[in-house]
Amino acid sequence: METGLRGMRVVVLGGGICGLALAHRLGRAGAVVELVEGGDQLGGLGTFFPWRERWVERFYHCVMPTDDDLLELLDEVGVRERVQWRPTRMGMVVDGRHFPFNTPWDLLRFTPLRPHERVRFGLVSLLLRRLGKGKDLDRLRTEDWLRGVYGDRIWELLLAPMFGSKFGASFGDVPALYLWQRLGRESNVSVRGYPEGGYHGLIDALRVSIERSGGVVRTSSPVTRVTAGGAVTLASGEVRTADRVISTLPLPTLRSIADDELARALPDVRLPYQGVVNALFFLKRPLTGHYWAPVVRSGTEFDGVIEMSALAGEVDGRHLVYVMRYTDRDSALYREDDGRIAARWTDQLVGLYPDLTPADVDDVRVFKAPFVEPVYPLGYLAQQPPVVVEGTPLLLATTAHVYPSVTSWNSSVGLANRVVGLLDDAVRPGSPDGEEHAGALVDQLLQGGGDPHRG
Structure with missing residues (x-):
C-alpha cells in the first residue's frame, strides 16, 4: 500500500x-x-x-472479546494465539457481606436491595444502553441519568459509592456518555482473555x-x-x-x-487525573473465585478486589489478588509509605474474607501510578x-x-x-x-x- x-x-x-x-x-x-x-x-x-x-x-x-483493535495488534506480532479465553464471574461485597452477582437468580437474592429494587435494577441494567440512545449523554451528568432510571435509593446505596471510588469527589459530574461506552465494551460479557505468560x-x-x-x-x-x-x-x-x-x-x-x-x-x-494505589497479594489459597468484586461500605480503603488467578492461573502455586484505590496523586494515601499500606491492607483483606488468615498471605507488593484515568467534564x-x-x-x-x-x-x-x-x-x-x-x-x-x- x-x-x-x-x-x-x-x-x-x-x-x-x-x-x-x-x-x-x-x-x-x-x-x-x-x-x-x-x-x-x-x-x-x-x-x-x-x-x-x-x-x-x-x-x-485483561482482553475483552470486543477489543478489536488490540486483538488485531496481537495478531500482527504473533501473540494472539497465546490469548487464553476463560469464563469469569463477578461478586459484590456490600457492608461486609459477600454476594455472587452473575445471574438473575443472584440478583433476586441480593439482599442489600429490596425485592422491587432488585427487579428494577435488573430490568434497567438490561436496557440501559438502549435507554441512552438519542440522548446527549456527553452533556448529561451520570448521577442525573442513573438517578432517573434506577431511582434515588439504588443510586445512593450502590452506584454512588462505586462511581465515587473510580472518579473521586467529582464522580456524579462525569458525563453519562462514558458509562454508555463502557457498557458497549463490557455488557453481557463474561468471557475474558489473558496472554499465556503475561x-x-x-x-x-x-x-x-x-x-x-x-x-x-x-x-x-x-x-x-x-x-x-x-x-x-x-x-x-x-x-x-x-x-x-x-x-x-x-x-x-x-x-x-x-x-x-x-x-x-x-x-x-x-x-484532572485520578491515580491509583494498587496492592498485589500472593496468597496460598483462593478467595471466592470471582474475577471482579466491587467493595462497598465494608471498612476497607480499597474498593475493589480482582482475583487475577481466576483468569490467568496461579503463579508458582500462589493465587494473585489485586486490590486498588483510585486517588489523586497528591492525596495522603498516594504519598504514604508502601510498607505501611501493605500492612494495613493485609489486615483489611484478612478481615474481609473470614476464611483467610495472615498465614495465607505469602507476599504483598504495592505499586502506584499517577495518571490512570482522566476525569472528564460535561x-x-x-x-x-x-x-x-x-x-x-x-x-x-x-x-x-x-x-x-x-x-x-x-x-x-x-x-x-x-x-x-x-x-x-x-x-x-x-x-x-x-x-x-x-x-x-x-x-x-x-x-x-x-x-x-x-x-
Missing part, C-alpha cells in the same frame, strides 16, 4: 501501549522511528517485576517489531525539554530532531517539559484537544483523546491507529499539504466521521 510516511523521521514520546503501537505502525509504514521512554521498562501500566523466576504485572489487565511477551514482541523495521527503542531516557520546533532533549543532554514528534505523555507531564513557545501552542485543557467532546498542535510538528495521542471510549489498552491501540492514519493522510503525495489538512481531519474525527471512537 502506498504511504506518505516512508522515510519520515518520527520521535515517539512514551513507551506505554499507545507509544508502542504507534512506533510499530509507523515502522511498518516505512517511517524512521525512535521511541523514547523515561522509565527502565516499556509497557506503561503494563510494566512488570520478577517474582520467583516469573514476570508478574504490577497492575491487572503481557511481557506482547511488549517484547512489539519492541522486536519496531527494531526489525529499523526503529530505535530507548528506555531510561527521560525527556527534559520539547520545543515548538520539534527538538527533544533527553536527560543525557542528547538532542533528537525529527519531522514529527508524537507525544503519548499525560498533558500535565508534557506541559512541564515544553518550552515557552510550545506551552503557548498546547491546548488549554486542564483535565460537554468534553466540544473541549477535547485536537491531535495536531497547530503551528508545530507535534501530535498528541493521550488518554485525553480516547474519550468517550473507555481508557484501556484497546482504546489506546485504536487511538494509535487513528493518529498514524491521520498523519499518513496529511503527508500523502497529492493530498492537501500541512497542518491545515491534518486539522480538518481531526475535526472530522471529533465530529464522529468514520466512527473514531470505536473501541
